[in-house]
Amino acid sequence: MSEIIFEIEEKRNEIQRVLSSPLSCYKKLSLLSDFFSLLLSTNNKNILQAYSTGLIAPFSNYLATCDVACVPPEKHNRIIATTEAILASQAFPDAADTLQQSLTSFNEKVKELTAVLNGEDGFVLERNNYLFPLLDTTSSNGDLFGMLDSITIKILKGKEETFHLIPSEKEIETRIKAQIETSWNVAAAYARKYIKHISPHHEVIVSFDKRVGFYVGDSLGVALTLAYINELFLYYNAPLTITAKEGSCFTGSLLQNGEIPSIGDENITKKVELVFYAGVKTFVLPKADEPAAEKKLRELKKEYSNRNLKLIAVTDLEDLLSRRNVVNIKRLSLLKRTGKTIARNKIITALAITVISMLSFFYFYEYDDNPYGYEATPAGFNIVNQSGRVLWTIKSTLSSLVLKDSKELETRIRVLDLNGDKKNEVIYCFDSNDATADKNLSDGVAFYDYKGQVFNKLAFTKTVYSKRETLAPPYGWILHDTLTFKNSKSIIAAVNNVNSYASATFIIDLKTQKIISDTLWNCGHILDIRITTINDERGKFIIGLAINNGYKSSSLFQLEISKFGGQIPSTDNYQLYNIKQAEVKNMFIFLKSDYASYYHLPNAGLNKRSLDIGSNFRSVRFFEKQLAIEKPDGIIYTWDSKSNNFLIAIESYFRVNRDSLVAQGKLQKPYTDTWEYRQLLHDQILRWDGKEFIPLGK
Numbered sequence: 278m279s280e281i282i283f284e285i286e287e288k289r290n291e292i293q294r295v296l297s298s299p300l301s302c303y304k305k306l307s308l309l310s311d312f313f314s315l316l317l318s319t320n321n322k323n324i325l326q327a328y329s330t331g332l333i334a335p336f337s338n339y340l341a342t343c344d345v346a347c348v349p350p351e352k353h354n355r356i357i358a359t360t361e362a363i364l365a366s367q368a369f370p371d372a373a374d375t376l377q378q379s380l381t382s383f384n385e386k387v388k389e390l391t392a393v394l395n396g397e398d399g400f401v402l403e404r405n406n407y408l409f410p411l412l413d414t415t416s417s418n419g420d421l422f423g424m425l426d427s428i429t430i431k432i433l434k435g436k437e438e439t440f441h442l443i444p445s446e447k448e449i450e451t452r453i454k455a456q457i458e459t460s461w462n463v464a465a466a467y468a469r470k471y472i473k474h475i476s477p478h479h480e481v482i483v484s485f486d487k488r489v490g491f492y493v494g495d496s497l498g499v500a501l502t503l504a505y506i507n508e509l510f511l512y513y514n515a516p517l518t519i520t521a522k523e524g525s526c527f528t529g530s531l532l533q534n535g536e537i538p539s540i541g542d543e544n545i546t547k548k549v550e551l552v553f554y555a556g557v558k559t560f561v562l563p564k565a566d567e568p569a570a571e572k573k574l575r576e577l578k579k580e581y582s583n584r585n586l587k588l589i590a591v592t593d594l595e596d597l598l599s600r601r602n603v604v605n606i607k608r609l610s611l612l613k614r615t616g617k618t619i620a621r622n623k624i625i626t627a628l629a630i631t632v633i634s635m636l637s638f639f640y641f642y643e644y645d646d647n648p649y650g651y652e653a654t655p656a657g658f659n660i661v662n663q664s665g666r667v668l669w670t671i672k673s674t675l676s677s678l679v680l681k682d683s684k685e686l687e688t689r690i691r692v693l694d695l696n697g698d699k700k701n702e703v704i705y706c707f708d709s710n711d712a713t714a715d716k717n718l719s720d721g722v723a724f725y726d727y728k729g730q731v732f733n734k735l736a737f738t739k740t741v742y743s744k745r746e747t748l749a750p751p752y753g754w755i756l757h758d759t760l761t762f763k764n765s766k767s768i769i770a771a772v773n774n775v776n777s778y779a780s781a782t783f784i785i786d787l788k789t790q791k792i793i794s795d796t797l798w799n800c801g802h803i804l805d806i807r808i809t810t811i812n813d814e815r816g817k818f819i820i821g822l823a824i825n826n827g828y829k830s831s832s833l834f835q836l837e838i839s840k841f842g843g844q845i846p847s848t849d850n851y852q853l854y855n856i857k858q859a860e861v862k863n864m865f866i867f868l869k870s871d872y873a874s875y876y877h878l879p880n881a882g883l884n885k886r887s888l889d890i891g892s893n894f895r896s897v898r899f900f901e902k903q904l905a906i907e908k909p910d911g912i913i914y915t916w917d918s919k920s921n922n923f924l925i926a927i928e929s930y931f932r933v934n935r936d937s938l939v940a941q942g943k944l945q946k947p948y949t950d951t952w953e954y955r956q957l958l959h960d961q962i963l964r965w966d967g968k969e970f971i972p973l974g975k
Contacts, residue, residue: 306339341379346555396583408526409500430508435480456495464505498531524558535594539565564590669729672712684886706754720751773802795842800851801826827851834864864965
């Protein structure tokens with residue numbers, strides 16, 4: 278007993294120090310819970326009461342007020358179990374009612390978080406603008422603690438440019454101080470595009486809303502810059518407002534030139550975990566950190582596969598501000614701006630504000646008939662205006678899997694201004710199950726005007742031939758990147774043969790809805806095509822990810838847009854008659870893994886719109902799912918275009934499944950996550966040398 282009393286004394290002294298230190302609320306709650314668990318383990322009511330003096334009240338308070346976001350449910354469940362044990366002990370009759378109320382409140386918050394993790398709609402725990410994940414740097418023993426905080430900016434007239442930080446630290450951490458000034462300079466430079474004169478002198482108050490007092494580092498730069506820009510627009514009565522979409526969270530510092538550099542694999546991995554266990558819909562992060570972030574997200578989704586969290590990787594401020602799924606940019610009406618200059622008479626001002634608000638809301642909500650975006654539902658696509666009001670609906674049947682896959686939805690529908698008249702049209706790919714289809718056209722693409730009327734339809738009706746078979750319509754449509762081609766605003770579209778393997782890609786003039794390029798054919802479905810530059814070479818290239826049925830494997834190809842057309846190389850049986858060979862600059866075949874061959878999988882597992890182009894336009898990355906396993910794990914290939922070589926990474930769940938087959942003697946060694954196995958996969962890659970496919974190393 279003396280040993281445990283000594284441990285209790287030490288823990289109590291530590292708790293007393295912790296309660297007055299700048300730790301996160303949840304970490305304090307967790308430490309108190311662990312201490313009460315230690316006391317309860319003695320099964321001695323007197324010890325429990327004696328060493329809990331002055332601690333039951335803060336424990337109850339933290340239980341009621343702490344945010345459960347950023348913490349996995351198993352930690353919450355341990356705290357709930359400890360609280361229930363305290364109540365069952367009846368050691369604190371005077372505090373029992375308050376503690377029970379705190380527990381009820383805590384349970385409700387945990388239920389909301391669990392709903393988020395299970396992918397249920399209607400629960401958004403975080404609604405503040407300009408959220409950023411904050412790591413508790415005092416964490417030890419490998420435990421991860423942190424929270425989501427947000428920033429509020431207040432701008433006042435000043436005699437010089439001064440910044441005040443709340444909470445006020447005795448010594449502001451150097452990187453935070455530098456980022457506060459850098460973000461201000463970048464925000465002011467951006468605001469000058471819309472504001473004629475910005476004073477060189479302001480008094481700027483930067484307030485961290487949760488005021489926990491352990492702010493270190495500069496990765497709040499992106500959120501801080503957005504907050505600055507919006508407050509500058511409000512202060513100077515600019516014609517625009519910029520706000521973050523509800524449920525968005527940001528991380529990353531910001532350089533003077535607007536670039537958003539990497540925060541490092543370790544930091545991004547921790548922050549993805551914090552955000553995953555929070556009511557956040559979208560996490561914006563540096564482009565360079567996207568691979569590590571996606572890997573961590575896949576790992577977390579093994580337990581909570583329905584968690585709807587989108588990762589948005591951005592390279593710089595301009596890239597961020599162009600993302601309408603993250604940032605709202607709204608032009609203010611003249612009524613709204615004029616309202617800010619009304620005389621100070623309180624009655625007149627109040628009346629004017631009321632009238633202006635009513636008129637503006639009524640106009641934008643009721644009279645704005647311009648399509649701005651869409652909402653995907655099981656019954657189809659609701660086309661909405663900028664205020665979110667449903668204008669009209671495209672009827673279809675969408676599965677739950679499609680509804681959760683934003684990249685799949687992106688290949689089906691786009692909202693674009695096709696002819697420059699400032700009224701958006703809608704491009705929609707339909708099939709035989711859609712209301713848009715008719716007896717003469719079962720699969721194609723439809724063009725809707727802003728009123729929801731179809732003004733044109735296209736179908737791909739070519740029949741082609743190979744040694745194997747005749748390849749006839751219908752073809753299902755996929756939308757890819759937009760571009761300027763032959764001086765016309767255009768879009769790359771692909772069609773995949775519904776009944777067999779052929780696919781074709783071409784470029785459509787959006788204004789005329791005419792195909793204005795040659796056709797690029799492939800003996801397998803094309804899953805993604807991106808427009809990019811490579812290694813700073815002159816001219817634009819397309820990078821394509823597709824199935825190559827001749828090799829029953831994944832393929833990656835690159836060719837210049839100026840040489841668009843022909844057919845992608847494959848085996849002789851799958852080549853199409855009377856179509857020239859495409860002039861590919863680079864092409865690779867990724868032969869199936871022994872695991873995929875063991876399960877007799879017909880083709881590689883690729884997802885639509887899954888290519889990742891590196892921020893330096895030098896690397897191209899894609900993920901090949903091994904379809905025999907339930908989890909979305911597999912092999913990651915990254916092409917370094919400068920060295921023309923590949924890096925290969927193995928996902929953990931795939932490793933476990935393949936290693937089990939190796940251990941059973943069903944597959945040959947080496948084990949999976951080893952240099953030897955990655956080299957084996959590397960040696961299977963084939964490259965096109967202009968005449969034939971040869972091993973990559975030759």
